[in-house]
Amino acid sequence: MTDLSPRSFRYAEEAGVGTIRLDRPDVLNALTFEVYAELRDFLAALNARDSVRAVVLAGEGRAFCSGGDVKEIIGELVALHRARDAEALLAFTRMTCDVVRNLRRLRKPVVAAVNGVACGAGAVIALASDFRIAAPEARFAFLFPKVGLSGADMGACWLLPRVVGLARATELLLLGDFVPAEEAHRIGLVHRIVPRERLEAEAGALARRLADGPAEALAATKEMLDLEAILPFEEALEAEARRQADLMLHPDFLEAYEAGVAKRPARFRR
Numbered sequence: 001m002t003d004l005s006p007r008s009f010r011y012a013e014e015a016g017v018g019t020i021r022l023d024r025p026d027v028l029n030a031l032t033f034e035v036y037a038e039l040r041d042f043l044a045a046l047n048a049r050d051s052v053r054a055v056v057l058a059g060e061g062r063a064f065c066s067g068g069d070v071k072e073i074i075g076e077l078v079a080l081h082r083a084r085d086a087e088a089l090l091a092f093t094r095m096t097c098d099v100v101r102n103l104r105r106l107r108k109p110v111v112a113a114v115n116g117v118a119c120g121a122g123a124v125i126a127l128a129s130d131f132r133i134a135a136p137e138a139r140f141a142f143l144f145p146k147v148g149l150s151g152a153d154m155g156a157c158w159l160l161p162r163v164v165g166l167a168r169a170t171e172l173l174l175l176g177d178f179v180p181a182e183e184a185h186r187i188g189l190v191h192r193i194v195p196r197e198r199l200e201a202e203a204g205a206l207a208r209r210l211a212d213g214p215a216e217a218l219a220a221t222k223e224m225l226d227l228e229a230i231l232p233f234e235e236a237l238e239a240e241a242r243r244q245a246d247l248m249l250h251p252d253f254l255e256a257y258e259a260g261v262a263k264r265p266a267r268f269r270r
Contacts (some may be wrong), residue, residue, distance in 0.1 A: 006042055008035040010060075016211035017204060018052040018108075025061025030069035031121055033076070036095055043102035053211035055106065056203050057129055058113045059122075064138070067120025074147075093153075096121060100155045103128045104226060107219035109210040113203035114138040115196060119178070124154040127163065130222065132189065133203045134181045135196035140189060143176035151176070162229065164188050214252040214268045 004011055010021040020042070022029035031039075046052060059065055068074055080088050103110060103125065112118075112129035119141040126132050126140070142160070144153050151157060151173025160169040164187045172179065184190040194202045210218065220243050228236040247253060252268045259266035 006038050008032065008038045011042070013052060015208055016051065016053040017056060017207040018046065018049070018054075019056040019058060019204075021058045021060055022065055023060045024069075025059075025063070027069060028063035028066035028117060029059040029061070029122070030066045030072075032069050032072045033092075033095075036099055040095060040098045040102055043099065043106055047105070047107055053108055053213075053215050054207040055108050055110045056113055056200075056207045057110060057125065058200060058203070059115055061116075062137075063116040063122075064112070064114045064118040065122025065125060066117055067122050067143075096154050100124060100128045100159075104155075104222075107222065108215070109207070109218055109222070111203045111207045111210075113199050114140075114181075114190070115199055117141075119143050121154060124156050124159070127159050127189070128155065131191050131203075131206060132184075133199060133206065134184065134190045134193050135199045136181050136193055137196060138181040138184070138190070138193075139178045140184050141176060141178040142172050143178075145174060145176040158229075212268070214250075214256070214266075216250050216252060216269075217247055220247060 004013070010019075010023045012019050012021075020039075022031075022035070024030060024032075024035075046055065077089065077092065080092075099121075109131070110129040111131040111133060112126040114126055114132055114134040116135065116137050117139050118126045119139070120143055123140045123142050142151055142153075142156055144151050144156075156173060157169075160173060163169075164172070168187050179187075179189065181190060181193050185193050192202075224240060224243060227239060231239060250269075252266075255268060256266050
């Protein structure tokens with residue numbers, strides 16, 4: 001990937017960690033068609049960036065992401081509704097799903113630093129991340145029913161039951177209510193809560209820890225978590241056996257052994 005200067009959000013790299021920062025704080029980092037499209041393509045391209053071994057998702061200002069921009073997206077979708085342009089509407093929903101698809105396919109751990117409101121698409125983007133660290137001010141809402149749409153949006157009906165269980169996911173997706181950080185932590189939607197002033201430092205520290213780990217093994221773990229969700233148990237066991245045997249041929253396996261024998265930190269392949 002050669003273009004590391006996205007137009008619709010900010011991006012920076014340091015010590016193996018790439019940070020994607022939504023940067024429309026005046027509208028709570030609401031998404032536009034441009035942001036969706038560029039984020040979709042950027043996440044896909046990031047897989048080829050070998051120097052990046054972990055990713056942080058963050059929002060500028062007092063919000064993580066408030067979902068689709070009312071003026072720039074919702075207004076256009078209403079116009080397409082009135083024109084009965086089903087094809088254009090489907091193209092849009094597929095594009096939003098592609099953002100989550102590329103986020104889940106990213107072979108690098110992703111840490112969402114949720115500093116404030118994360119609702120609609122913003123909540124699903126946080127949900128699709130591998131870790132969610134939240135400030136006490138954070139609030140989550142899968143508010144699609146509030147605007148007359150299904151809670152099944154951008155993969156939410158697949159992802160959320162796996163994170164919080166079917167009963168709680170049903171409640172969140174049917175009612176669309178806001179969930180404060182403490183409740184989100186209690187039900188497993190958030191991994192940890194830290195003071196807002198330490199949020200990005202904590203997210204960065206976790207991302208650096210992951211970046212220092214065995215990249216291929218972590219990528220395989222992400223891959224298998226998604227794959228095994230749709231496999232019968234016996235097939236899952238066979239898939240794990242094959243993937244683990246492959247990893248035993250990887251240099252990181254030998255490095256971990258030699259580091260353990262020498263009682264030194266492992267220096268995994270970069």
